[in-house]
Amino acid sequence: MNFDDTPQEAAFRAQARAFVAAHAPKQFEQELSKASLGRIRLSNADIVEVGKAWQKTKAEGGWACLTWPKAYGGRGASPIEKVIWQQEEGVFGKLTQPFQIGEGMCGPTVMAYGSEDHKRNYLPKLASGEQIWCQLFSEPAGGSDVAGLRTRAERDGDDWIVNGQKIWTSGAHYSDFGILITRTDPTVPKHKGLTMFILDMKSAGVEVKPIKQANGMQEFNEVFFTNVRIPDSQRLGAVGDGWNVSLTTLMNERLSIGARLATGFPELFDYCSELITADGPALDDRAVRSKLAHWAVKDSGLKYTSYRAVSALSKGQRPGPENSIGKLVAGSMLQEIAAFAMELDGAAGVLSDPAEAGAGGRFQAMLLSSPAMRIAGGTDEILRNIIAERVLGLPGDIRVDKDVPFNQIPTRGR
Template sequence: MNLDEYRRTARQWLEANTPAAEGVDGAKRFMAGLYDAGYSGITWPKEWGGQGLGQAEERAFAEVAREFSMPTPIFSIGLGMCGPTLVDRGDDEQRARWIRPLLRGEEIWCQLFSEPGAGSDVASLQTRAVRDGEGWIVNGQKVWTTNAQYADWGLILTRTDIDVPKHKGLTMFVVNMRHPGVTVRPLRDMTGRAHFNEIFFDDVHIPDSDRVGEVNDGWSVAVTTLLHERLSISAGVGMSGDNPTSLEALREVVDTDDPLVRDQLVELYIRSKALQLFNQRLGQETRAGIFPGARGSAAKLLLAELTVFQADLAVNLVGPQALLEDDRLAFAVSWAPGMALGGGTNEIMRGIVGDRVLNLPPEPRVDKTVPFKDLKVGTQA
């Protein structure tokens, strides 16, 4: 099938199957249909449940999908972060067990890294995993976790050794979010909605078969996840009219005959297009086996800055009445500052880019060789 035919059939399927508004069950039905039609996991390995197609098909579908409001956000963590980590760092049994249900929307995933005392400095986390026969017992707290209220599984980073420096005593696991020792509590943000959660783990048993990577090598697995997270977040940029601050949406509600307005819309188009092309390049390199490294942080930083720019531009062009009359726009504007925090703050991203992309001198650090138990970090007294 050539790409024109691929686009045509994809558009036909989306027109016939994209629901106007659905809850979690409806989103799962949609995702299952999307997978069965061949449009979920387009470039993922076929042996693990993906479609095994090329980048051209994935780009073609993405171009068509921008025209539709698909009920897929609750799957974004699994598709963009957890699943790719399992493909890269999991074993064959884990891939065979989890990838296909993830792609088909049968199971929802979340990512469990941040803690009350370990946000930007993730390696300072204190959630402990202790050996217990053939498994592990986990106790601790995570916070700012997206979709935890829906999740069946979570990718959790834990501390398994306090006698070594903080980056060297971490281990990654897959945790059953339905375990009776897991408590999920919603956190309401400035939009008035509860997108995030805090999660408490009380004597949660995890079998050793659900460990991802080697014991005490969790930081390297986490770096893989964070790379995919930043690429996934930055790839969310688009000019779809479904976003009330997008170029298409703003063109419908402002005076495009005003040359000053046109100048600002052109700036929005240039920023959006540049980031799209940058993400496309990083995606192609990743699928070709070329590790983008810290440039993923640059993409995430650019998206955060673009999101705030879009929100400010929308308010300036539409006027303050938009925040009173248009609930979607009010939500988008209040949500925008969060992009400068989620997935790593802008300050952290700039530090990573300066250190690892531009080769500037790194910030001085005194904790690289100190055992974690001797550090005074986060909530550890």
């Protein structure tokens, strides 16, 4: 594969670079460049409001949700052009964090299964930053088994009445809408009785409770539903076909997370280049150089694996199970790198105050956030199963509940 820009791509890159230079909120550039995964915040501004303003600016210039059709707020650009834009947007891409779920997961699902009214009503407002979306999948009793969900939706004329709970919902506390998967028929096997809806997060009966994280942030939430009414017109896909609808979301989720998830390697390399340990410069230590070389290879592998996914998308292919590889590798790599950086710090590694800790406390924030990265979007174990079964073609796990009606599956051990 030739990674050099074609003349057309070079022209597109020049346009993108000029737009960023002219319109990006440069007053936040220094803070954003130091922000790490796990602590992307601004000291004197609300990152959600700043993100909305940047998203609106991009939309007005034709740079938001690039691969979406123009009719839905996008640019109709190619996947390669989207990669070029992300490269040129640089640190300002961190401001789009509140919109990543909407753009990368909810939007593609609405495009695949929504009506034309859904697409024209919701997608342009999502692309412009006017509305933020979340994804309501995980539940306390389901663990990594999305199909084990218990939030129920019961038909009532032209509406559905929803009761239940979701958990670990990123951004629910500032979201306007979400895609919600529910159980509409408990008498069939668990993968067959599900239905997906578009939910107005301001609906009566929706309660959002933020979860305080170890790193001091509150990005995840519990969401409770008490007799929430959703019109049938807000359904995505057929009744009982929610699992197939959710696969579109999940495949796009793993593509989005795997392609954008930071590993901490650039930060670690820069840190080691300047760090002086008790034994001298860190880079003089062959063990340090060996670790860096190991992670450099992995980082390069992630980069070119993501390019392979982009190439497939450019040919019109649907994101596949192979995109689980990027998320699996990046999640564990992030945790290993953060732990190693703190080990290099010695006793100073226990400091977490950005004003006192080495590298502004970025590695401490990474370490505290890294367990979530190995759970969100599919746990390591789930991703390994997906890769083994759907990519490598290995025999699947024995699933004793596969063909059992959901309401007959035991809920506790004996």
